[in-house]
Amino acid sequence: MLVKFEVEKRLGDFLLSAAGELAEGLRCIVGPNGSGKTTLMKILAGLMKPDKGHVSMFGVRSVVYISDLPSPPDVLGIDVLAAGRTRFSKKPISEEEEETLLKYAELLGVAQLARRRWGTLSGGERQRLVVAAALAAEADFLLLDEPLSNLHGDWRKRVMETLRNYARQRIVVVTTHHGDVLDCCAEILAMREGKLMWRGPPSEYTWPIDGKCDV
Template identity: 35%
Template sequence: MIKAPGRRGSAVCCRGVTLDVGSHAILSDISLTVEAGSFVGLFGPNGAGKTTFLRALLGLVQVESGDIMLFGDAVTRGSRSIGYMPQSRTPNGATLTGRDLLASGFDGGKWGVPWVSRAGYAEIEAVLEAVDAVSLADRRLGSLSGGERQRLLIAQALLGSPRLLLLDEPLASLDPARMREMALLLRDVARKREMTVICSAHDINPLMGVMDTVLCLARGQARIGPVDEVVTSEVLSALYGAPVEVCHAPSGRVLVSADGL
Protein backbone atom coordinates (compact mmCIF):
# COMPACT_ATOMS: atom_id res chain seq x y z
CA MET A 1 0.00 0.00 0.00
CA ILE A 2 1.35 3.44 -0.88
CA LYS A 3 0.26 6.31 1.30
CA ALA A 4 0.61 9.52 -0.65
CA PRO A 5 2.79 12.07 1.11
CA GLY A 6 1.09 15.16 2.43
CA ARG A 7 2.27 18.73 2.41
CA ARG A 8 5.19 17.96 4.71
CA GLY A 9 6.66 15.43 2.30
CA SER A 10 7.86 11.93 3.06
CA ALA A 11 10.33 10.84 5.71
CA VAL A 12 10.45 7.21 4.51
CA CYS A 13 9.55 5.89 1.08
CA CYS A 14 9.85 2.16 0.29
CA ARG A 15 9.25 0.98 -3.27
CA GLY A 16 9.03 -2.74 -3.99
CA VAL A 17 11.28 -3.59 -1.06
CA THR A 18 12.19 -7.19 -0.26
CA LEU A 19 14.25 -7.95 2.83
CA ASP A 20 15.80 -11.37 3.39
CA VAL A 21 17.27 -12.96 6.48
CA GLY A 22 19.41 -15.82 5.23
CA SER A 23 17.42 -17.38 2.41
CA HIS A 24 14.06 -16.43 3.93
CA ALA A 25 12.17 -13.35 2.72
CA ILE A 26 11.01 -11.48 5.82
CA LEU A 27 9.31 -8.71 3.85
CA SER A 28 8.35 -9.19 0.23
CA ASP A 29 7.83 -6.41 -2.35
CA ILE A 30 6.43 -3.86 0.11
CA SER A 31 5.71 -0.28 -0.86
CA LEU A 32 4.82 2.37 1.69
CA THR A 33 5.36 6.00 2.60
CA VAL A 34 5.70 7.56 6.05
CA GLU A 35 4.84 11.25 6.08
CA ALA A 36 7.39 13.54 7.73
CA GLY A 37 6.28 14.48 11.24
CA SER A 38 4.24 11.29 11.72
CA PHE A 39 4.30 9.18 14.87
CA VAL A 40 4.10 5.60 13.58
CA GLY A 41 3.27 2.59 15.72
CA LEU A 42 4.95 -0.50 14.24
CA PHE A 43 3.24 -3.80 15.05
CA GLY A 44 3.33 -7.43 14.01
CA PRO A 45 3.89 -10.92 15.44
CA ASN A 46 7.33 -12.15 16.44
CA GLY A 47 9.38 -12.82 13.32
CA ALA A 48 7.27 -10.49 11.15
CA GLY A 49 10.26 -8.27 10.38
CA LYS A 50 9.85 -5.25 12.66
CA THR A 51 13.48 -5.11 13.77
CA THR A 52 14.71 -6.08 10.29
CA PHE A 53 12.72 -3.19 8.81
CA LEU A 54 14.18 -0.69 11.29
CA ARG A 55 17.70 -1.96 10.64
CA ALA A 56 17.13 -1.61 6.89
CA LEU A 57 16.28 2.06 7.43
CA LEU A 58 19.61 2.36 9.23
CA GLY A 59 21.45 0.75 6.33
CA LEU A 60 22.40 -2.24 8.50
CA VAL A 61 20.35 -4.75 6.46
CA GLN A 62 20.85 -4.93 2.72
CA VAL A 63 17.76 -4.56 0.55
CA GLU A 64 17.36 -7.64 -1.65
CA SER A 65 15.31 -5.69 -4.19
CA GLY A 66 13.59 -2.34 -4.46
CA ASP A 67 14.80 0.84 -2.79
CA ILE A 68 14.36 2.88 0.39
CA MET A 69 14.55 6.66 0.47
CA LEU A 70 14.83 8.77 3.62
CA PHE A 71 13.80 12.40 3.20
CA GLY A 72 14.34 12.00 -0.53
CA ASP A 73 17.85 10.51 -0.28
CA ALA A 74 19.09 6.93 -0.48
CA VAL A 75 19.73 5.14 2.81
CA THR A 76 23.29 5.53 4.07
CA ARG A 77 24.79 3.69 7.00
CA GLY A 78 25.68 5.91 9.94
CA SER A 79 23.39 8.78 8.95
CA ARG A 80 23.27 11.50 11.61
CA SER A 81 19.68 12.27 10.60
CA ILE A 82 18.53 9.06 12.34
CA GLY A 83 18.38 8.36 16.06
CA TYR A 84 18.07 4.71 17.09
CA MET A 85 17.22 2.84 20.26
CA PRO A 86 17.81 -0.89 19.70
CA GLN A 87 15.79 -3.69 21.23
CA SER A 88 18.80 -5.19 23.02
CA ARG A 89 19.91 -2.29 25.17
CA THR A 90 21.41 -3.26 28.54
CA PRO A 91 24.05 -0.56 29.02
CA ASN A 92 27.52 -1.82 29.86
CA GLY A 93 29.35 -0.35 32.82
CA ALA A 94 27.20 -0.30 35.95
CA THR A 95 29.55 2.25 37.54
CA LEU A 96 29.13 4.76 34.70
CA THR A 97 26.80 7.68 35.30
CA GLY A 98 23.94 8.65 33.07
CA ARG A 99 25.98 11.59 31.79
CA ASP A 100 28.87 9.19 30.96
CA LEU A 101 26.46 7.03 28.95
CA LEU A 102 25.35 9.98 26.87
CA ALA A 103 28.91 11.19 26.40
CA SER A 104 29.77 7.81 24.90
CA GLY A 105 27.14 8.49 22.23
CA PHE A 106 29.32 11.15 20.67
CA ASP A 107 31.94 8.61 19.64
CA GLY A 108 30.70 5.10 20.36
CA GLY A 109 33.41 3.51 18.22
CA LYS A 110 36.19 4.29 20.69
CA TRP A 111 36.96 2.58 23.98
CA GLY A 112 36.05 4.48 27.13
CA VAL A 113 34.27 7.76 27.65
CA PRO A 114 35.43 10.25 25.01
CA TRP A 115 36.39 13.87 25.45
CA VAL A 116 33.33 16.04 24.95
CA SER A 117 33.37 19.73 24.14
CA ARG A 118 31.45 22.39 26.04
CA ALA A 119 28.92 22.44 23.21
CA GLY A 120 28.64 18.66 23.47
CA TYR A 121 27.85 18.83 27.18
CA ALA A 122 25.29 21.54 26.50
CA GLU A 123 23.61 19.17 24.05
CA ILE A 124 23.70 16.38 26.65
CA GLU A 125 21.95 18.65 29.14
CA ALA A 126 19.34 19.53 26.51
CA VAL A 127 18.44 15.91 25.72
CA LEU A 128 18.39 15.01 29.42
CA GLU A 129 15.91 17.83 29.98
CA ALA A 130 13.89 16.73 26.94
CA VAL A 131 13.18 13.31 28.49
CA ASP A 132 12.90 14.58 32.08
CA ALA A 133 16.07 12.77 33.12
CA VAL A 134 18.25 15.55 34.53
CA SER A 135 17.98 13.96 37.98
CA LEU A 136 19.44 10.72 36.58
CA ALA A 137 22.53 12.30 35.03
CA ASP A 138 24.89 11.77 37.97
CA ARG A 139 23.54 8.45 39.18
CA ARG A 140 25.30 5.15 38.42
CA LEU A 141 23.62 2.98 35.80
CA GLY A 142 23.65 0.03 38.18
CA SER A 143 21.41 1.92 40.60
CA LEU A 144 18.73 2.78 38.04
CA SER A 145 15.50 0.98 37.29
CA GLY A 146 14.78 -0.37 33.82
CA GLY A 147 12.50 2.56 33.05
CA GLU A 148 15.11 5.08 34.17
CA ARG A 149 17.77 3.48 31.99
CA GLN A 150 15.36 3.58 29.05
CA ARG A 151 14.93 7.32 29.51
CA LEU A 152 18.68 7.76 29.27
CA LEU A 153 18.90 5.57 26.17
CA ILE A 154 16.15 7.59 24.50
CA ALA A 155 18.08 10.73 25.42
CA GLN A 156 21.17 9.21 23.82
CA ALA A 157 19.20 8.54 20.63
CA LEU A 158 18.28 12.25 20.51
CA LEU A 159 21.91 13.40 20.30
CA GLY A 160 22.65 15.08 17.01
CA SER A 161 19.04 16.32 16.65
CA PRO A 162 17.86 13.50 14.35
CA ARG A 163 14.98 14.06 11.96
CA LEU A 164 13.88 10.41 12.23
CA LEU A 165 13.75 8.50 15.52
CA LEU A 166 13.60 4.69 15.38
CA LEU A 167 12.60 2.97 18.63
CA ASP A 168 12.65 -0.81 18.91
CA GLU A 169 10.36 -1.84 21.78
CA PRO A 170 11.02 1.18 24.04
CA LEU A 171 8.04 0.18 26.23
CA ALA A 172 9.28 -3.36 26.91
CA SER A 173 9.68 -4.40 30.56
CA LEU A 174 7.61 -1.48 31.83
CA ASP A 175 4.40 -1.81 33.81
CA PRO A 176 1.21 -0.51 32.14
CA ALA A 177 1.30 2.87 33.89
CA ARG A 178 4.96 3.42 32.96
CA MET A 179 4.25 2.31 29.38
CA ARG A 180 1.65 5.04 28.99
CA GLU A 181 3.88 7.60 30.70
CA MET A 182 6.75 6.77 28.34
CA ALA A 183 4.49 6.88 25.27
CA LEU A 184 3.22 10.35 26.20
CA LEU A 185 6.79 11.52 26.81
CA LEU A 186 7.84 10.29 23.37
CA ARG A 187 4.89 12.10 21.78
CA ASP A 188 5.82 15.37 23.48
CA VAL A 189 9.51 15.07 22.55
CA ALA A 190 8.61 14.31 18.92
CA ARG A 191 6.31 17.32 18.70
CA LYS A 192 8.77 19.75 20.26
CA ARG A 193 11.65 18.54 18.09
CA GLU A 194 9.51 18.11 14.97
CA MET A 195 10.72 14.55 14.43
CA THR A 196 9.26 11.60 12.62
CA VAL A 197 9.01 8.59 14.96
CA ILE A 198 8.67 4.89 14.16
CA CYS A 199 8.10 3.00 17.40
CA SER A 200 7.69 -0.78 17.49
CA ALA A 201 5.61 -2.33 20.26
CA HIS A 202 3.77 -5.51 21.15
CA ASP A 203 0.80 -3.81 22.82
CA ILE A 204 -1.13 -1.22 20.82
CA ASN A 205 -2.90 0.34 23.81
CA PRO A 206 -0.09 2.50 25.29
CA LEU A 207 0.29 4.18 21.88
CA MET A 208 -3.42 4.89 21.36
CA GLY A 209 -3.87 8.65 21.12
CA VAL A 210 -0.11 9.03 20.66
CA MET A 211 0.45 7.54 17.22
CA ASP A 212 -1.32 8.99 14.20
CA THR A 213 -0.27 6.16 11.88
CA VAL A 214 -0.16 2.38 12.22
CA LEU A 215 2.23 0.15 10.28
CA CYS A 216 1.43 -3.55 10.58
CA LEU A 217 3.73 -6.27 9.25
CA ALA A 218 2.65 -9.88 8.80
CA ARG A 219 3.34 -12.77 6.43
CA GLY A 220 5.85 -10.69 4.47
CA GLN A 221 3.33 -7.93 3.77
CA ALA A 222 2.70 -4.45 5.17
CA ARG A 223 -0.32 -2.24 5.76
CA ILE A 224 -0.02 1.41 6.76
CA GLY A 225 -2.59 4.10 7.46
CA PRO A 226 -4.54 5.94 10.16
CA VAL A 227 -5.39 3.91 13.26
CA ASP A 228 -9.13 3.73 12.56
CA GLU A 229 -8.50 2.48 9.01
CA VAL A 230 -5.91 -0.20 9.79
CA VAL A 231 -6.89 -1.53 13.22
CA THR A 232 -10.09 -3.19 12.05
CA SER A 233 -11.21 -6.81 11.93
CA GLU A 234 -11.40 -6.78 8.13
CA VAL A 235 -7.96 -5.30 7.48
CA LEU A 236 -6.09 -7.35 10.09
CA SER A 237 -7.84 -10.57 9.08
CA ALA A 238 -6.72 -10.05 5.50
CA LEU A 239 -3.17 -9.14 6.55
CA TYR A 240 -2.72 -12.00 9.01
CA GLY A 241 -4.53 -14.57 6.89
CA ALA A 242 -6.67 -15.64 9.84
CA PRO A 243 -9.85 -14.40 11.56
CA VAL A 244 -9.06 -11.39 13.75
CA GLU A 245 -11.56 -9.66 16.02
CA VAL A 246 -10.95 -6.04 17.00
CA CYS A 247 -13.00 -4.60 19.85
CA HIS A 248 -12.86 -0.94 20.88
CA ALA A 249 -13.76 -0.36 24.52
CA PRO A 250 -15.39 2.90 25.70
CA SER A 251 -12.18 3.62 27.63
CA GLY A 252 -10.29 3.81 24.35
CA ARG A 253 -8.51 0.51 24.81
CA VAL A 254 -8.36 -1.94 21.92
CA LEU A 255 -8.61 -5.70 22.23
CA VAL A 256 -7.25 -7.73 19.32
CA SER A 257 -8.13 -11.42 19.39
CA ALA A 258 -6.98 -13.98 16.84
CA ASP A 259 -7.01 -17.78 16.67
CA GLY A 260 -3.86 -19.58 15.65
CA LEU A 261 -1.56 -16.54 15.71
Protein backbone atom coordinates (compact mmCIF):
# COMPACT_ATOMS: atom_id res chain seq x y z
CA MET A 1 0.00 0.00 0.00
CA LEU A 2 1.17 3.48 -0.74
CA VAL A 3 -0.18 7.03 -0.46
CA LYS A 4 1.51 9.71 -2.57
CA PHE A 5 0.74 13.39 -2.15
CA GLU A 6 1.72 16.70 -3.61
CA VAL A 7 -0.66 19.39 -2.36
CA GLU A 8 -1.13 23.10 -1.78
CA LYS A 9 -3.84 24.71 0.30
CA ARG A 10 -4.37 28.32 1.30
CA LEU A 11 -6.39 29.11 4.43
CA GLY A 12 -6.40 32.87 5.05
CA ASP A 13 -2.74 33.89 5.50
CA PHE A 14 -1.62 30.30 5.91
CA LEU A 15 -0.22 28.30 3.00
CA LEU A 16 0.31 24.54 3.15
CA SER A 17 2.67 23.17 0.54
CA ALA A 18 3.72 19.55 1.04
CA ALA A 19 4.75 16.52 -0.95
CA GLY A 20 5.80 12.99 -0.10
CA GLU A 21 4.68 9.42 0.23
CA LEU A 22 3.51 7.15 3.03
CA ALA A 23 3.95 3.38 3.18
CA GLU A 24 2.93 0.82 5.81
CA GLY A 25 4.03 1.54 9.36
CA LEU A 26 3.49 4.17 12.03
CA ARG A 27 4.40 7.73 11.09
CA CYS A 28 4.31 10.82 13.32
CA ILE A 29 3.72 14.32 12.06
CA VAL A 30 5.23 16.85 14.48
CA GLY A 31 5.52 20.62 14.48
CA PRO A 32 4.53 23.73 16.40
CA ASN A 33 0.92 24.91 16.78
CA GLY A 34 -0.39 26.17 13.47
CA SER A 35 2.32 24.52 11.34
CA GLY A 36 -0.30 22.68 9.26
CA LYS A 37 -0.45 19.17 10.71
CA THR A 38 -4.25 18.94 10.89
CA THR A 39 -4.66 20.60 7.50
CA LEU A 40 -2.34 18.04 5.89
CA MET A 41 -4.08 15.15 7.70
CA LYS A 42 -7.52 16.30 6.52
CA ILE A 43 -6.30 16.62 2.94
CA LEU A 44 -4.74 13.14 3.09
CA ALA A 45 -8.01 11.75 4.48
CA GLY A 46 -10.01 13.38 1.69
CA LEU A 47 -11.91 15.61 4.11
CA MET A 48 -10.44 18.81 2.66
CA LYS A 49 -9.80 19.50 -0.99
CA PRO A 50 -6.39 20.90 -1.92
CA ASP A 51 -6.31 24.05 -4.10
CA LYS A 52 -3.60 22.43 -6.18
CA GLY A 53 -2.16 18.93 -6.49
CA HIS A 54 -3.53 15.56 -5.51
CA VAL A 55 -3.41 12.60 -3.15
CA SER A 56 -3.05 9.21 -4.88
CA MET A 57 -3.67 5.93 -3.11
CA PHE A 58 -2.40 2.54 -4.23
CA GLY A 59 -3.91 -0.60 -2.71
CA VAL A 60 -5.75 1.40 -0.02
CA ARG A 61 -9.38 0.27 0.28
CA SER A 62 -10.50 2.24 3.33
CA VAL A 63 -9.49 5.48 5.04
CA VAL A 64 -10.46 6.62 8.55
CA TYR A 65 -9.60 9.98 10.15
CA ILE A 66 -10.32 10.55 13.83
CA SER A 67 -9.52 13.57 15.97
CA ASP A 68 -12.04 13.51 18.75
CA LEU A 69 -15.32 11.69 18.92
CA PRO A 70 -17.85 13.93 20.63
CA SER A 71 -20.42 11.55 22.13
CA PRO A 72 -23.71 12.09 23.96
CA PRO A 73 -23.18 11.72 27.76
CA ASP A 74 -25.54 8.73 27.95
CA VAL A 75 -23.90 6.67 25.21
CA LEU A 76 -22.24 3.43 26.40
CA GLY A 77 -18.56 2.66 25.98
CA ILE A 78 -19.41 -0.23 23.62
CA ASP A 79 -21.30 2.16 21.31
CA VAL A 80 -18.31 4.50 21.21
CA LEU A 81 -16.11 1.51 20.36
CA ALA A 82 -18.49 0.59 17.55
CA ALA A 83 -18.63 4.12 16.13
CA GLY A 84 -15.48 3.73 14.03
CA ARG A 85 -17.09 0.75 12.25
CA THR A 86 -20.75 1.67 12.22
CA ARG A 87 -20.83 5.47 12.73
CA PHE A 88 -23.45 5.22 15.51
CA SER A 89 -25.82 3.09 13.43
CA LYS A 90 -28.98 2.09 15.30
CA LYS A 91 -28.52 -1.57 14.36
CA PRO A 92 -27.78 -3.68 17.48
CA ILE A 93 -24.20 -4.89 17.80
CA SER A 94 -23.94 -8.66 17.20
CA GLU A 95 -22.10 -10.93 19.65
CA GLU A 96 -19.34 -11.53 17.13
CA GLU A 97 -18.99 -7.80 16.52
CA GLU A 98 -18.83 -7.12 20.26
CA GLU A 99 -16.05 -9.69 20.63
CA THR A 100 -13.99 -7.88 17.99
CA LEU A 101 -14.62 -4.50 19.61
CA LEU A 102 -13.60 -5.80 23.04
CA LYS A 103 -10.42 -7.29 21.59
CA TYR A 104 -9.33 -3.81 20.52
CA ALA A 105 -10.56 -2.28 23.79
CA GLU A 106 -8.40 -4.74 25.71
CA LEU A 107 -5.31 -3.59 23.87
CA LEU A 108 -5.86 -0.16 25.41
CA GLY A 109 -7.13 -1.30 28.80
CA VAL A 110 -10.69 -0.04 28.30
CA ALA A 111 -12.70 -3.27 27.87
CA GLN A 112 -14.12 -2.82 31.38
CA LEU A 113 -15.62 0.51 30.28
CA ALA A 114 -17.93 -1.11 27.71
CA ARG A 115 -21.02 -0.73 29.96
CA ARG A 116 -20.05 2.65 31.41
CA ARG A 117 -21.68 5.85 30.15
CA TRP A 118 -19.51 8.36 28.27
CA GLY A 119 -20.49 11.17 30.67
CA THR A 120 -19.00 9.25 33.63
CA LEU A 121 -15.56 8.65 32.08
CA SER A 122 -12.32 10.55 32.74
CA GLY A 123 -10.54 12.40 29.92
CA GLY A 124 -7.90 9.69 29.60
CA GLU A 125 -10.48 6.88 29.58
CA ARG A 126 -12.42 8.66 26.82
CA GLN A 127 -9.25 9.17 24.82
CA ARG A 128 -8.31 5.49 24.98
CA LEU A 129 -11.83 4.46 24.01
CA VAL A 130 -11.62 6.75 20.99
CA VAL A 131 -8.28 5.24 19.93
CA ALA A 132 -9.72 1.72 20.42
CA ALA A 133 -12.70 2.73 18.24
CA ALA A 134 -10.26 3.94 15.58
CA LEU A 135 -8.40 0.60 15.66
CA ALA A 136 -11.68 -1.31 15.49
CA ALA A 137 -12.48 0.46 12.22
CA GLU A 138 -9.70 -1.72 10.67
CA ALA A 139 -8.95 0.80 7.93
CA ASP A 140 -6.00 0.36 5.58
CA PHE A 141 -5.08 4.01 6.08
CA LEU A 142 -5.72 5.38 9.58
CA LEU A 143 -5.12 9.01 10.51
CA LEU A 144 -5.27 9.98 14.19
CA ASP A 145 -5.06 13.66 15.06
CA GLU A 146 -3.49 14.05 18.52
CA PRO A 147 -4.47 10.63 19.90
CA LEU A 148 -2.31 11.20 22.99
CA SER A 149 -4.05 14.24 24.42
CA ASN A 150 -5.21 13.73 28.03
CA LEU A 151 -2.89 10.74 28.45
CA HIS A 152 -0.22 10.26 31.11
CA GLY A 153 3.28 9.21 29.93
CA ASP A 154 2.80 5.47 30.57
CA TRP A 155 -0.40 5.42 28.57
CA ARG A 156 1.12 7.51 25.79
CA LYS A 157 3.78 4.84 25.42
CA ARG A 158 1.25 1.98 25.46
CA VAL A 159 -0.97 3.68 22.88
CA MET A 160 1.99 4.28 20.58
CA GLU A 161 3.31 0.72 20.99
CA THR A 162 -0.16 -0.59 20.18
CA LEU A 163 -0.32 1.63 17.11
CA ARG A 164 3.13 0.47 16.02
CA ASN A 165 2.03 -3.18 16.10
CA TYR A 166 -1.28 -2.35 14.45
CA ALA A 167 0.54 -0.51 11.65
CA ARG A 168 2.53 -3.54 10.47
CA GLN A 169 0.16 -4.03 7.54
CA ARG A 170 -1.51 -0.62 7.48
CA ILE A 171 -0.56 2.99 6.97
CA VAL A 172 -1.03 4.80 10.28
CA VAL A 173 -0.28 8.50 10.71
CA VAL A 174 -0.56 10.39 13.99
CA THR A 175 0.11 13.98 14.99
CA THR A 176 1.64 14.66 18.37
CA HIS A 177 3.41 17.26 20.48
CA HIS A 178 4.96 14.62 22.73
CA GLY A 179 8.66 14.01 22.12
CA ASP A 180 8.81 11.10 24.57
CA VAL A 181 6.99 8.65 22.25
CA LEU A 182 8.71 9.29 18.94
CA ASP A 183 10.89 6.19 19.22
CA CYS A 184 7.77 4.09 18.57
CA CYS A 185 7.33 5.36 15.03
CA ALA A 186 9.02 4.21 11.84
CA GLU A 187 9.39 7.75 10.59
CA ILE A 188 8.92 11.35 11.70
CA LEU A 189 7.64 14.08 9.41
CA ALA A 190 8.45 17.52 10.84
CA MET A 191 6.42 20.54 9.73
CA ARG A 192 7.18 24.25 9.98
CA GLU A 193 4.97 27.02 8.65
CA GLY A 194 3.03 24.85 6.23
CA LYS A 195 6.01 22.93 4.88
CA LEU A 196 7.40 19.45 5.46
CA MET A 197 10.89 20.48 6.53
CA TRP A 198 12.36 17.12 7.46
CA ARG A 199 11.52 13.43 7.45
CA GLY A 200 13.50 10.49 8.74
CA PRO A 201 13.84 7.86 11.48
CA PRO A 202 13.49 8.85 15.15
CA SER A 203 17.16 7.98 15.75
CA GLU A 204 18.14 10.86 13.47
CA TYR A 205 15.61 13.35 14.76
CA THR A 206 17.83 15.70 16.76
CA TRP A 207 16.40 18.86 15.24
CA PRO A 208 14.72 20.86 16.72
CA ILE A 209 14.09 19.29 20.12
CA ASP A 210 16.81 21.21 22.03
CA GLY A 211 16.24 19.16 25.17
CA LYS A 212 12.51 19.81 25.49
CA CYS A 213 9.72 17.24 25.52
CA ASP A 214 7.57 19.40 23.27
CA VAL A 215 7.93 18.80 19.54
